[in-house]
Amino acid sequence: MVIKRYIMTPGPTPIPSFVNTSMQSLIHHRTDEFRDVIYSCRKMLKEYFQTKNEVAIFTSSGTGAMEASISNTMCAGDKIVTVEGGKFGERWGKIAKSFGIKNIPLKVEYGDYARPEDIKRIIDSEKNIKGVYIQASETSTGTFHPVDEIGIMLKEDYSDILYVVDGITAVGVMDVKPDEWGIDVLISGSQKALMLPPGLSFISVSNKARDFMKRSKLPHYYFDIEGELSKKDTLFTPAITLFLGLKRSLEYILYEEGLRNTIRRHGLLAHAVRESVKAMGLKLLSKRPADSLTAVISPENINSSNIVKIMKDECGVQISNGQGDLKGKIFRISHMGYVDKPDIIMAIGALEIALKKSGYHFSLGQGTQRLLEIFSDG
Amino acid sequence: MVIKRYIMTPGPTPIPSFVNTSMQSLIHHRTDEFRDVIYSCRKMLKEYFQTKNEVAIFTSSGTGAMEASISNTMCAGDKIVTVEGGKFGERWGKIAKSFGIKNIPLKVEYGDYARPEDIKRIIDSEKNIKGVYIQASETSTGTFHPVDEIGIMLKEDYSDILYVVDGITAVGVMDVKPDEWGIDVLISGSQKALMLPPGLSFISVSNKARDFMKRSKLPHYYFDIEGELSKKDTLFTPAITLFLGLKRSLEYILYEEGLRNTIRRHGLLAHAVRESVKAMGLKLLSKRPADSLTAVISPENINSSNIVKIMKDECGVQISNGQGDLKGKIFRISHMGYVDKPDIIMAIGALEIALKKSGYHFSLGQGTQRLLEIFSDG
Numbered sequence: 101m102v103i104k105r106y107i108m109t110p111g112p113t114p115i116p117s118f119v120n121t122s123m124q125s126l127i128h129h130r131t132d133e134f135r136d137v138i139y140s141c142r143k144m145l146k147e148y149f150q151t152k153n154e155v156a157i158f159t160s161s162g163t164g165a166m167e168a169s170i171s172n173t174m175c176a177g178d179k180i181v182t183v184e185g186g187k188f189g190e191r192w193g194k195i196a197k198s199f200g201i202k203n204i205p206l207k208v209e210y211g212d213y214a215r216p217e218d219i220k221r222i223i224d225s226e227k228n229i230k231g232v233y234i235q236a237s238e239t240s241t242g243t244f245h246p247v248d249e250i251g252i253m254l255k256e257d258y259s260d261i262l263y264v265v266d267g268i269t270a271v272g273v274m275d276v277k278p279d280e281w282g283i284d285v286l287i288s289g290s291q292k293a294l295m296l297p298p299g300l301s302f303i304s305v306s307n308k309a310r311d312f313m314k315r316s317k318l319p320h321y322y323f324d325i326e327g328e329l330s331k332k333d334t335l336f337t338p339a340i341t342l343f344l345g346l347k348r349s350l351e352y353i354l355y356e357e358g359l360r361n362t363i364r365r366h367g368l369l370a371h372a373v374r375e376s377v378k379a380m381g382l383k384l385l386s387k388r389p390a391d392s393l394t395a396v397i398s399p400e401n402i403n404s405s406n407i408v409k410i411m412k413d414e415c416g417v418q419i420s421n422g423q424g425d426l427k428g429k430i431f432r433i434s435h436m437g438y439v440d441k442p443d444i445i446m447a448i449g450a451l452e453i454a455l456k457k458s459g460y461h462f463s464l465g466q467g468t469q470r471l472l473e474i475f476s477d478g
Numbered sequence: 479m480v481i482k483r484y485i486m487t488p489g490p491t492p493i494p495s496f497v498n499t500s501m502q503s504l505i506h507h508r509t510d511e512f513r514d515v516i517y518s519c520r521k522m523l524k525e526y527f528q529t530k531n532e533v534a535i536f537t538s539s540g541t542g543a544m545e546a547s548i549s550n551t552m553c554a555g556d557k558i559v560t561v562e563g564g565k566f567g568e569r570w571g572k573i574a575k576s577f578g579i580k581n582i583p584l585k586v587e588y589g590d591y592a593r594p595e596d597i598k599r600i601i602d603s604e605k606n607i608k609g610v611y612i613q614a615s616e617t618s619t620g621t622f623h624p625v626d627e628i629g630i631m632l633k634e635d636y637s638d639i640l641y642v643v644d645g646i647t648a649v650g651v652m653d654v655k656p657d658e659w660g661i662d663v664l665i666s667g668s669q670k671a672l673m674l675p676p677g678l679s680f681i682s683v684s685n686k687a688r689d690f691m692k693r694s695k696l697p698h699y700y701f702d703i704e705g706e707l708s709k710k711d712t713l714f715t716p717a718i719t720l721f722l723g724l725k726r727s728l729e730y731i732l733y734e735e736g737l738r739n740t741i742r743r744h745g746l747l748a749h750a751v752r753e754s755v756k757a758m759g760l761k762l763l764s765k766r767p768a769d770s771l772t773a774v775i776s777p778e779n780i781n782s783s784n785i786v787k788i789m790k791d792e793c794g795v796q797i798s799n800g801q802g803d804l805k806g807k808i809f810r811i812s813h814m815g816y817v818d819k820p821d822i823i824m825a826i827g828a829l830e831i832a833l834k835k836s837g838y839h840f841s842l843g844q845g846t847q848r849l850l851e852i853f854s855d856g
Contacts, residue, residue: 105503112504112718120502123719125483126490126675128796159677160538160700161714167700198699291715297504299537299677299717319697321576322538322545336539337669339677339717340490341501418506 103416108447110239110269110393110420112291112298113437115345119295122348123341134340135332137347144350145302148294148359149271149286151278155304156328157346159339162268162289165301167195168323169264169285173231173312176200180231181222183214186240187423188266192233199318204229210426211385211395214245216253223258230312231262236270240423242395242432243386244274251281262312268292269392272353273366273436284309290342292392293362295349295438299339305329366391369435369444372474376448379470380455380462385430392436395422397429399460404431407454414457415450441475481794486825488617488647488771488798490669490676491815493723497673500726501719512718513710515725522728523680526672526737527649527664529656533682534706535724537717540646540667543679545573546701547642547663551609551690554578558609559600561592564618565801566644570611577696582607588804589763589773592623594631601636608690609640614648618801620773620810621764622652629659640690646670647770650731651744651814662687668720670770671740673727673816677717683707744769747813747822750852754826757848758833758840763808770814773800775807777838782809785832792835793828819853 107114127134138157145155158164170192174180178201182192185208196203204222208214214234223229232254236247247265254263264285267276271286272293278286284306291298305313305325313326327335353362370391374384377396385395398404404421405428411417422430433447448467456464485492505512516535523533536542548570552558556579560570563586574581582600586592592612601607610632614625625643632641642663648654649664650671656664662684669676683691683703691704705713731740748769752762755774763773776782782799783806789795800808811825826845834842 107504107506109506111715112506115504123501124498126485126493128485128487128490128798129676130798131796160542161716163714164538164700171697195699199697289715291718297717297719298507298715299720319549319577321573322542323700336541337489337667337676338539339675339720340669341675341719342677342717418509420506420508 106417106443106446108417108419108434108443110292110432110434110436111289113295113434114439115297116295116352116438118352119345119349123345125344126340127344129338129340130333137343138332138334141343141346141350144354147354148350149278149288149304150276151286151304153278153304153306154329155302156325157334157338158301158303158323158328159299159336160301160323161298162266162287162301163191164323165287165289165303166191166266168303168320168325169233169287170195170199170201171318171320171323172325173262173285173309173316174199174201175315175317177202178230179204179226179228180233181206181219181229183208183219183232183234183245185212185214185243185245186210186238188235188239211241211243211387213243213388214250216246216250219250220253220257223261229261231264233264234266236265236267236276237273237390237392239269239393240426241385242390242393244270244388244390246388247276247283248281251283255282262309269436270390272359272362273392274390275363278304290346293437294346296342296345299342300346366435369439369441370394372444372471373433373435373448375474376467376471380452380467393432393434395430395432398431399455402458402460403428406458407431407451410454410457411450414453417447417450419447445471484795484821484824486795486797486812486821488670488810488812488814489667491673491812492817493675494673494730494816496730497723497727501723503722504718505722507716507718508711515721516710516712519721519724519728522732525732526728527656527666527682528654529664529682531656531682531684532707533680534703535712535716536679536681536701536706537677537714538679538701539676540644540665540679541569542701543665543667543681544569544644546681546698546703547611547665548573548577548579549696549698549701550703551640551663551687551694552577552579553693553695555580556608557582557604557606558611559584559597559607561586561597561610561612561623563590563592563621563623564588564616566613566617589619589621589765591621591766592628594624594628597628598631598635601639607639609642611642612644614643614645614654615651615768615770617647617771618804619764620768620771622648622766622768624766625654625661626659629661633660640687647814648768650737650740651770652768653741656682656684668724671815672724674720674723677720678724744813747817747819748772750822750849751811751813751826753852754845754849758830758845771810771812773808773810776809777833780836780838781806784836785809785829788832788835789828792831795825795828797825823849
């Protein structure tokens, strides 16, 4: 049997052939031609981030930008709140510790979301909280934290606290409005909604964040946000081919599909996936699901590793297992980036096959039927 | 006129079509299939680095690995010697300062090379030098420092000092033997002899370096050498497509061309370029030229920017200007990576045209003639 490959993981995501093609040639990075690429990328990234703040680009995974959001803004001994409702939230705590920052974690049950009042309570009981660090979409649980409500609460009551949002699987998927919501630092990465291979990370900084950067004294050299923003060049040799791809993918999203349509498409596909898995009697992990991926609780007595494996072996469809403690208990289907209705039909079909083969009792076709109803509607 | 493009810069270097092809598909990074890629790359990198030490891979420019060589091994207040004979040597000092490390620079005139006795003198006059940081090939001046002699001197007299060599434009070009020469930390990058786009850096660490890493307490999270070596996966999402390219380019160098032939080829091409520019009456900047690139002093009253520009505009051949204080005074032709005799013939021809058009007095064809003699020989 021919087994083609379909990537339906929450990063990397499928790369359009026109983006692949744009990465085929090399331009030397210290030329006006490449400076134009950097200029266009930074300009379009602002539009993509829906912000008037500048956006710096690093050659690194998203974690590099997460590190920069601490190492460029804080001082040793500073105290921050880290919202920890999954693997990526917990990463804030690890980075903070590495840099001698004291983090007060708000532990959120996996699948649950952070409430503004819980953050408020920590800020009021602790003294001198300097920053709040959170994910917009926690990729390990598929949860969309209410970064709007939290931002507005912080803006109103604690305007001297830095508000840092990891939007790696949220920007370009859901409406994230840094300027309205008072997000001082917003982060994203290349291998998600931007439809690129991994290797680039992005970080926007408000004027308030830039004031924090002035007083910060933590050691950093490679991840230097203000340094990157101060020049028309990158500070160090950039991942040239990925920059070329970035320009092409941003042009596509902003001027061909249109960001509003991109966000609407993600909303529709996510809704369809959620409804179809529910139609098969399955439960979502998240109480407030993100539109980037859907985390589904594996049926009782069925290890999710099995479902992931069958989908890949039988149909070439690669989805993701749970991470850490959630491994074997959930599976995660991504509908982020360059994904269309047929991709989802194929993925849900493959999921049905895998569920059937795993011994799950349900009426085969139920999920797909629900999906097709939604897609036929309107 | 058709103007094709020829990249003859000391990074990025030309990418073979078979390497480009290998980067066209995405494999999810948390799969056994990709773990095999990581395993092969690390294994082949050891062979490519000519070392029995482990080699970690970062998604970053080479500067990221340079930073790691300080942030992972030193403690705040430690003292190191930095050999500063050009822009990249000076970078050691900047990184050291960012991390609160005291660096004692050995200032070397641009184009000159470091003498072991000068390093010895600093070590003896300063107390408690913890590390010596140097480039094998200083890319800004095209100079090959005698990292062998320095290494052997350190090994014999100062075995408790960490010896760190940036081999970004040396590994895979010239014979660098970390284990024989006592190099504890050796660094390289993807966009040089490895014929890949920029975006990956590599760092090998000896057992002594790993002992230094145990006592080091400088803050770092993203650039965690021991963390990368402790797992079959990368710590964070890697630049997947570049890893796929890396596997292909290493296979080519090690098992198709053969590393000895690669090094011999670089030696021949470099020799031919040096001889042909000298045949045109030009002078080399370096007293000890590297085989990766040739830095040529621009003729009196001719700004090298002009030569670089004409070569690009007339022939599509991109070479590099000097950097910093050397801008306008030298030009740099790379013969590193996927470069063959015809590339060099074309580059020297284009250079002759540019020199003629810039008003330099010489007998046109002289450089090319010398080049062809060398290439016809044997």
